[in-house]
Amino acid sequence: MRDADLCITGGTLLLMDEAEQVIHDGAVVTKGDTIVAVGGSDDINNTWRAGRTIDARNCLVMPGLVNAHTHAAMTCFRGISDDRELMDWLNNYIFPAEAKNVDPELAYWGTLLACAEMIRSGTTTFCDMYLFEDETARAASEAGMRCLAGEGLFDFPSPNAKTPDEGLAYTRMLLEKWAGHSLISVAVEPHSLYTCSPQLLKKAKALADEYNASLAVHLLENPQEKTSLEEKFGMRATAFLRDIGLLDDRFFAFHCVAVDEEDIDILADHGCKVVHNPESNMKLASGIAPITAMLERGIIVGLGTDGAASNNNLDMFQEMDTAAKLEKVGRLDPTVMPATTVTRMATRHGAAVLGMDHLTGSIEPGEKADIILIDMDKPHLTPLYNEYSHLVYAVNGDDVITSIINGKIVMEERQLLTIDETAVMNRVRSIAERIRTSLAT
Amino acid sequence: MRDADLCITGGTLLLMDEAEQVIHDGAVVTKGDTIVAVGGSDDINNTWRAGRTIDARNCLVMPGLVNAHTHAAMTCFRGISDDRELMDWLNNYIFPAEAKNVDPELAYWGTLLACAEMIRSGTTTFCDMYLFEDETARAASEAGMRCLAGEGLFDFPSPNAKTPDEGLAYTRMLLEKWAGHSLISVAVEPHSLYTCSPQLLKKAKALADEYNASLAVHLLENPQEKTSLEEKFGMRATAFLRDIGLLDDRFFAFHCVAVDEEDIDILADHGCKVVHNPESNMKLASGIAPITAMLERGIIVGLGTDGAASNNNLDMFQEMDTAAKLEKVGRLDPTVMPATTVTRMATRHGAAVLGMDHLTGSIEPGEKADIILIDMDKPHLTPLYNEYSHLVYAVNGDDVITSIINGKIVMEERQLLTIDETAVMNRVRSIAERIRTSLAT
Numbered sequence: 021m022r023d024a025d026l027c028i029t030g031g032t033l034l035l036m037d038e039a040e041q042v043i044h045d046g047a048v049v050t051k052g053d054t055i056v057a058v059g060g061s062d063d064i065n066n067t068w069r070a071g072r073t074i075d076a077r078n079c080l081v082m083p084g085l086v087n088a089h090t091h092a093a094m095t096c097f098r099g100i101s102d103d104r105e106l107m108d109w110l111n112n113y114i115f116p117a118e119a120k121n122v123d124p125e126l127a128y129w130g131t132l133l134a135c136a137e138m139i140r141s142g143t144t145t146f147c148d149m150y151l152f153e154d155e156t157a158r159a160a161s162e163a164g165m166r167c168l169a170g171e172g173l174f175d176f177p178s179p180n181a182k183t184p185d186e187g188l189a190y191t192r193m194l195l196e197k198w199a200g201h202s203l204i205s206v207a208v209e210p211h212s213l214y215t216c217s218p219q220l221l222k223k224a225k226a227l228a229d230e231y232n233a234s235l236a237v238h239l240l241e242n243p244q245e246k247t248s249l250e251e252k253f254g255m256r257a258t259a260f261l262r263d264i265g266l267l268d269d270r271f272f273a274f275h276c277v278a279v280d281e282e283d284i285d286i287l288a289d290h291g292c293k294v295v296h297n298p299e300s301n302m303k304l305a306s307g308i309a310p311i312t313a314m315l316e317r318g319i320i321v322g323l324g325t326d327g328a329a330s331n332n333n334l335d336m337f338q339e340m341d342t343a344a345k346l347e348k349v350g351r352l353d354p355t356v357m358p359a360t361t362v363t364r365m366a367t368r369h370g371a372a373v374l375g376m377d378h379l380t381g382s383i384e385p386g387e388k389a390d391i392i393l394i395d396m397d398k399p400h401l402t403p404l405y406n407e408y409s410h411l412v413y414a415v416n417g418d419d420v421i422t423s424i425i426n427g428k429i430v431m432e433e434r435q436l437l438t439i440d441e442t443a444v445m446n447r448v449r450s451i452a453e454r455i456r457t458s459l460a461t
Numbered sequence: 462m463r464d465a466d467l468c469i470t471g472g473t474l475l476l477m478d479e480a481e482q483v484i485h486d487g488a489v490v491t492k493g494d495t496i497v498a499v500g501g502s503d504d505i506n507n508t509w510r511a512g513r514t515i516d517a518r519n520c521l522v523m524p525g526l527v528n529a530h531t532h533a534a535m536t537c538f539r540g541i542s543d544d545r546e547l548m549d550w551l552n553n554y555i556f557p558a559e560a561k562n563v564d565p566e567l568a569y570w571g572t573l574l575a576c577a578e579m580i581r582s583g584t585t586t587f588c589d590m591y592l593f594e595d596e597t598a599r600a601a602s603e604a605g606m607r608c609l610a611g612e613g614l615f616d617f618p619s620p621n622a623k624t625p626d627e628g629l630a631y632t633r634m635l636l637e638k639w640a641g642h643s644l645i646s647v648a649v650e651p652h653s654l655y656t657c658s659p660q661l662l663k664k665a666k667a668l669a670d671e672y673n674a675s676l677a678v679h680l681l682e683n684p685q686e687k688t689s690l691e692e693k694f695g696m697r698a699t700a701f702l703r704d705i706g707l708l709d710d711r712f713f714a715f716h717c718v719a720v721d722e723e724d725i726d727i728l729a730d731h732g733c734k735v736v737h738n739p740e741s742n743m744k745l746a747s748g749i750a751p752i753t754a755m756l757e758r759g760i761i762v763g764l765g766t767d768g769a770a771s772n773n774n775l776d777m778f779q780e781m782d783t784a785a786k787l788e789k790v791g792r793l794d795p796t797v798m799p800a801t802t803v804t805r806m807a808t809r810h811g812a813a814v815l816g817m818d819h820l821t822g823s824i825e826p827g828e829k830a831d832i833i834l835i836d837m838d839k840p841h842l843t844p845l846y847n848e849y850s851h852l853v854y855a856v857n858g859d860d861v862i863t864s865i866i867n868g869k870i871v872m873e874e875r876q877l878l879t880i881d882e883t884a885v886m887n888r889v890r891s892i893a894e895r896i897r898t899s900l901a902t
Contacts, residue, residue: 095843099850103785103799136840302786303854305795332854333841338779342786344544345743349787354746358544399577400774400858402536402886403893409540413744413773417841418859445843452844 021069024051025427029061031076031393034407036083036367036382040360042407048081050389053202053427058383074422078397080407083382084144084390084423085336086370089274089295089324091150092160093122093130095137096451098328106242106304114329118151120458121451122179127152128159129447134334135163136441140434141335141417144390144425145381147295147324147374149209149236149274151180154194157204164430164438166390168374169194170209170236173224175217184220188227195231202426205376206231212238213249213257218264225266234375235266239273242306246278258286267292272373274324275300276314277307284310288317293373296365298346299339300326308350311343312357322370323362335417340366344412359408389427394419462510465492466868470502472517472834475848477524477808477823481801483848489522491830494643494868499824515863519838521848524823525585525831525864526777527811530715530736530765532591533601534563534571536578537892539769547683547745555770559592561899562892563620568593569600570888575775576604577882581875582776582858585831585866586822588736588765588815590650590677590715592621595635598645605871605879607831609815610635611650611677614665616658625661629668636672643867646817647672653679654690654698659705666707675816676707680714683747687719699727708733713814715765716741717755718748725751729758734814737806739787740780741767749791752784753798763811764803776858781807785853800849834863 026049033046035058047064049057057064101113127150138146145166148156153171160167171194172178173187181187191208198204208228210216216224216237228235240246240257249257258279261267269291276294279287287294296311314321323343325334340362347357371381380390394415396402401410401419423431430438467490474487476499488505490498498505542554568591579587586607589597594612601608612635613619614628622628632649639645649669651657657665657678669676681687681698690698699720702708710732717735720728728735737752755762764784766775781803788798812822821831835856842851842860864872871879 098844098846099855100846102847102850102854103796105795109795133840133843140840299782299786302790303795305789305793307793308790328855332850333857335841335857338782338857341740341779342783345740345783346790348746349743349749352746352748354546354550354744355544397886399574399581399882399886400776402574403539403890405539405541405893405897406543409543409773413543414540414769416774416776416779416857416859418857441840445838445840449844452846456846 022067024049024056024068024070026050026072026074027064027068027070028074028076028081028391028393029065031079031081032407033058033383034080034082034363035384036364037384046081048383048391050424050427053388055383055385055387055389057385074393076393078395079421080394080396080411082392082394083367083380084392084425085142085366086322086374086381087138087143087146087324087334087336088322088370088373089297089326090134090146090148090334091327092134092146092148092156093127093150094327094329095133096126096130096448096455098332100329100455102332109304117455117459119179121455122151124152124155126451127155129444129451131156131159132163132439132444133448134328135160135165136436136439136444137334139163139165139423139431139436140420141337142392142394142420142423143334143336144392144423145371145374145376147207147236149211151178154197157194157198161201161203162438164203164425164428166203166380166425168205168207168234168376170207173210173220174215175220176215188223192227195233207234207236209236214245221266222264228270234270234272236272236274239276240278240283241275243278256283258283262286262290270375275306275309277301277309279310281313284314284317284319288319293320293322295322295324295373296343297324297326298342300330302342302346303330308346311347312351315361320369320372321365322373323365336366337411337416340412359412362412363408389424391424392420393422395421463508465490465497465509465511467491467513467515467865468505468509468511469515469517469522469832469834470506472520472522473848474499474824475521475523475804476825477805478825487522489824489832491865491868494829496824496826496828496830498826515834517834519836520862521835521837521852523833523835524808524821525833525866526583526807527763527815527822528579528584528587528765528775528777529763529811529814530738530767531575531587531589531775532768533575533587533589533597534568534591535768535770536574537567537571537889537896539773541770541896543773550745558896558900560620562896563592565593565596567892568596570885570892572597572600573604573880573885574889575769576601576606577877577880577885578775580604580606580864580872580877581861582778583833583835583861583864584775584777585833585864586812586815586817588648588677590652592619595638598635598639602642602644603879605644605866605869607644607821607866609646609648609675609817610639611648614651614661615656616661617656629664633668636674648675648677650677655686662707663705669711675711675713677713677715680717681719681724682716684719697724699724703727703731711816716747716750718742718750720751722754725755725758725760729760734761734763736763736765736814737784738765738767739783741771743783743787744771749787752788753792756802761810761813762806763814764806777807778852778856778858781853800853803853804849830865830868832865833861835860836862
């Protein structure tokens, strides 16, 4: 017998490895932060002696989900303004509310609240872009979540940086400070091509290259952005990015709704990756991203909720459902984006987008132990013919019962173990009171 | 002091009456099956003495949701086949599975399972179309749910009726048997214009008129149906329905995806009503129904999940979210279908579609007590700026904590009081085993 820390036994395993194996009555063994064995329960129980065993009968056991694009601290602005034109929403509600209120306190507590919600709904890794990202990283690490953090960079002053160079210096500080951390990585994140000069974009790329970091940006979120960027650059935005040297396999882009075949070719040719945000794209009426075309061209696509102000929750299971259904109705073809494809986007491929597929996104020996258990003994998940179908079309976040990140149990039987959620909710409510007051004056 | 049975006090009330009042720290009083008073908690507590009080602090209190189109017993086929062309799905999976397996046992247990799921996610009233609807009605009445039941009528034999006339006779039996029942009503439900002859449609209408019942039908679910019906009738389907006398204010239609301006005019001119099923329309790639155009023309539109084989859950909160977002992206306008409109569709207007707005769909003295409590003290519902926004964009079915139908508590603190859900799930699993076996041979 070999010794281990934790054995999760008796469940149906969806490994989400390259072969996408499903093991009925399977077991996963972890030691420290790492998965050390996967197999049938009997074989595992005959080989391993674990300090702790979790009975996963009636459960699906799968890799924790990867929310590949969000603005975690924007939970503080959840539902503050809906059903408005994008530019009205941004310029008259979100930007003023942010300018007056975003500070380290909001970034920290808003992120902790987002972590509580994300852990409760099966997410174990998220990619963030916001302000005061050192607070985001601190909150995520305290919550025990895996996070790729990145300070949003702009030409204009942000609450955290008076100049673009200050934003870059702050990002460099993050890259230095969090280097080697077991949960936190840092990306360089210029906000978008309509808020960042070519000079800022190039400096951002140089910084990313210096640290071998990813570079991520909002790109072509809607047709208006496509048109205005083409006017600004005298060429398509993707060609511009290529020409200034930003595109490579450490580049990934959020949204990509208004991309055409040539854009897709340019992104694919450079090994770039994409994050799909269907619920936000629907709510803001941005359009339907041509995901099937991207997948056919070999682009690796992840899935993200976007921030809570444009969704308005961070439930990746609902996002998976919507991703499948939106693609079908958008292309008038019910066979596109089947459940397996969507599950892959939310796990292994999401991790690959973030440059983390060696760490998370699948259940395989050697990967970090980022694992969730979904309780299938529920009316809305009965009967069960096909696991992937249920995951995408019937499960919701509340069905996740236990979550393990980096080998540590962060939620058990729906109880959060790393976050005092009552304290966090109360703190965010008082921040919301301040926001409400600031907007009334 | 006046005596009552139940007082729900301290919550935020969304009345969904004509004025759509919101009362903070409000209370609702019920006596027998009826709401007898609504107001501020202090006023109510000074006037009424109730046998039982429910503390609704931190809760939204609103009318139970109306699922205006489902096939409840199809929970037995949940996830049996997805990601397929509609006709492949129907002809090679659903219809054969149904022909071999639908019987009174499946209808009864499948409906009970659906009732468990619907109560758990805030639905208190549903409109059903399936086979052996006497079993559906029996299951719904035992579960304590309000139900408008209707046997699906076809030209061809169904598992319950060898001929169209047998189907009509069965419907007449239902109308007689359930007349005057406190929870169950019966509608006449020819399946569609592509499965029912003009003669069957006219007989169905005569039967509906004889009992002053509603008549409901699947209509123009996708563009292919529109084209083929126009070829069959030599005119548009809505004009054909008008000419054979089916259209009046007791007529309502499911889906209505492929309707144009003239169809909408015809339906509106006759006071017809429509049920929108956005998730099913997306999953089956049917298209996007022009709901805003219908609303602008004054058509009353309800909301439904459709059956669990094409959704694949019966969560009306997810359906509300999708209804809002799909309309926005479909029209490329984020201002259409705001949260208040969607909430109205899922409550008061849904009830009006079913001819039940004198009974349910709002919290008003004189209405039946169909009331749900939603626990808002959760991370994904924090902070709270606007109740309607949270209902549509952030709440999901699991947030419903307590449900009251016709004055009776059917779920309390997430425990079902009218259904033994373990027994129901086990029974449906054994039915699913039979279905699986039947398809393998």
